[in-house]
Amino acid sequence: MNKNLPLFEIFIRSKNGLHHKHVGSLHASDPQNAIMNARDVYTRRQEGVSIWVIESKDITASNPEDSDAFYAPAEDKVYRHPTFYDLPDEVKHM
Numbered sequence: 001m002n003k004n005l006p007l008f009e010i011f012i013r014s015k016n017g018l019h020h021k022h023v024g025s026l027h028a029s030d031p032q033n034a035i036m037n038a039r040d041v042y043t044r045r046q047e048g049v050s051i052w053v054i055e056s057k058d059i060t061a062s063n064p065e066d067s068d069a070f071y072a073p074a075e076d077k078v079y080r081h082p083t084f085y086d087l088p089d090e091v092k093h094m
Helices: 031-042 064-076
Strands: 007-014 020-027 049-053
Touching: 007 031, 020 031, 031 049
Parallel strands: none
Antiparallel strands: 007 020, 007 049
């Protein structure tokens, strides 16, 4: 493994789902090589139908230490919480 190569994050969409899941990371010279390497490493049993790669340096994430302040404002928007809707008896697990 050449750590001088960029690090890519790998996301695979399986046959069973509609969303991509993060499955790991790998080093590659460019995005196309990252896709080819990800195919060989993460889909050996044909468990994927789509691969996304993104260079790790391009990911921006929120700080877990700021989660209270970051997520708290949503609590004052009652329309986001469907607690005041009447659901028919036929609707379960909602």
